[in-house]
Amino acid sequence: MRCRGVQGRLSAYRDGHLPAEEARAVGDHLASCVGCAERWRALRASLEMLGSLPRLPAAGIAVRVLDRLEVESRGPGLALLFLPFWAARPLILPSLVPAALVLVTVLAGAFALDQEMRPQSATIALSPAEQWAIGLPGTEGNPLFPSGEVSAPRIRARGRMPEARLAGQDGETTFFVETVVARDGSVAHVALLEGDSERARPYVDALREERFEPARLRGRPVAVSVYRLFSSMEVRSPAI
Amino acid sequence: MGAEMALSATDAVVPAASAEKGLIESCRRGDPQAFARLVALHEGMVFNLAARLLGDPEEARDLAQDVFLQVYRTLGRFQGRSSLKTWIYRIVVNQCRNRQRWWRRRQRSRSCPIDDLTPSDEAKLAGSDEPGDGPFERVRRREQSERVQKALLELSFDHRAILLLREVENLSCEEVAGTLGLPEGTVKSRLARAREALRQRLMPYVKELP
Numbered sequence: 047m048r049c050r051g052v053q054g055r056l057s058a059y060r061d062g063h064l065p066a067e068e069a070r071a072v073g074d075h076l077a078s079c080v081g082c083a084e085r086w087r088a089l090r091a092s093l094e095m096l097g098s099l100p101r102l103p104a105a106g107i108a109v110r111v112l113d114r115l116e117v118e119s120r121g122p123g124l125a126l127l128f129l130p131f132w133a134a135r136p137l138i139l140p141s142l143v144p145a146a147l148v149l150v151t152v153l154a155g156a157f158a159l160d161q162e163m164r165p166q167s168a169t170i171a172l173s174p175a176e177q178w179a180i181g182l183p184g185t186e187g188n189p190l191f192p193s194g195e196v197s198a199p200r201i202r203a204r205g206r207m208p209e210a211r212l213a214g215q216d217g218e219t220t221f222f223v224e225t226v227v228a229r230d231g232s233v234a235h236v237a238l239l240e241g242d243s244e245r246a247r248p249y250v251d252a253l254r255e256e257r258f259e260p261a262r263l264r265g266r267p268v269a270v271s272v273y274r275l276f277s278s279m280e281v282r283s284p285a286i
Numbered sequence: 287m288g289a290e291m292a293l294s295a296t297d298a299v300v301p302a303a304s305a306e307k308g309l310i311e312s313c314r315r316g317d318p319q320a321f322a323r324l325v326a327l328h329e330g331m332v333f334n335l336a337a338r339l340l341g342d343p344e345e346a347r348d349l350a351q352d353v354f355l356q357v358y359r360t361l362g363r364f365q366g367r368s369s370l371k372t373w374i375y376r377i378v379v380n381q382c383r384n385r386q387r388w389w390r391r392r393q394r395s396r397s398c399p400i401d402d403l404t405p406s407d408e409a410k411l412a413g414s415d416e417p418g419d420g421p422f423e424r425v426r427r428r429e430q431s432e433r434v435q436k437a438l439l440e441l442s443f444d445h446r447a448i449l450l451l452r453e454v455e456n457l458s459c460e461e462v463a464g465t466l467g468l469p470e471g472t473v474k475s476r477l478a479r480a481r482e483a484l485r486q487r488l489m490p491y492v493k494e495l496p
Contacts, residue, residue, distance in 0.1 A: 096438070
């Protein structure tokens, strides 16, 4: 057997895996070839050194494993934040379940609040009366004012104004009235801010009958306050 | 499950097959004392194999914990076709390989870690001194252990694993094949290449030996 063949069989020779004939041939070669014998000696010495590596003391691992299992059995909690990555890794997934539940709850709460702040959205659950009661901006309980963003309501049907009666009074007569035009175009509220309430009653009644194209804020109808001034002054020709 | 249940048996004698079967059954039933015994029986071999494969005793200690947690969780799937020891060795090798890949992905190279080893790591990997050793013998043993460990860490992970299982853990080629999930013929040829690679790296040192 040649050197190359012997060197390829040294591992199997060491383990006793060669057939008897081959093992004898390798042994004969090693007895006669200095180079292969040196290689064989180095291989055996290397593996003996490897096999004689000292056993390292492993005390304490069992304690740590059992502690980890105990922690896992009651959930890691905030301890997860202080563990090194490799220690924390098996605990991350179980911890994600309660974390996900908390996240879903918070998101659901935020979503519900967001919906509450959009009184005109299609999914709103509050009735107009409820919206009035809680006074959201743009509702009848908390009307806006016509401005650059809020268009003014346009009148569609006027009430019957008692023109003759106002004109028949002596002297100067003034009513200052606040009208809340609701989101459906009706008049939700009329308040006399200045003037005689008895004289103003027919006008107030007439204002309640008015109907409007409602005011709009970014395309959606909103309730707005409209102020009206009724004033009449009798002018007589000077006595000649 | 309390930490006080842990037994302190390093490299304890692995029980006979029937006793091992009973231990596994007890662990499957959720007996914490049985699992504590299983850990104590195998912690030495798990830690030593991991320390030699990774070249880092602290990482090996962490990894040993992960190995036993995996054993605890998957013992129900252990079918007993191999010995428990072989099955645990397989978990150790797979976890070490995964951890090394993780290091590599994060540019933390451990494929050539000689320069990375701290003197403290080297001292730990060199092992404790034998009680009867004189000062010269102690120094020689330490130097030899350090050289072997360095040579091991220069090898590929597959060569390192096969050498440690065969030469240090003294598994048969058949057991190594079962542990690594390879055909026995592949184990023998890979073992021959790994032995040759180790010989080449230790050659300068071996030449100095008497």
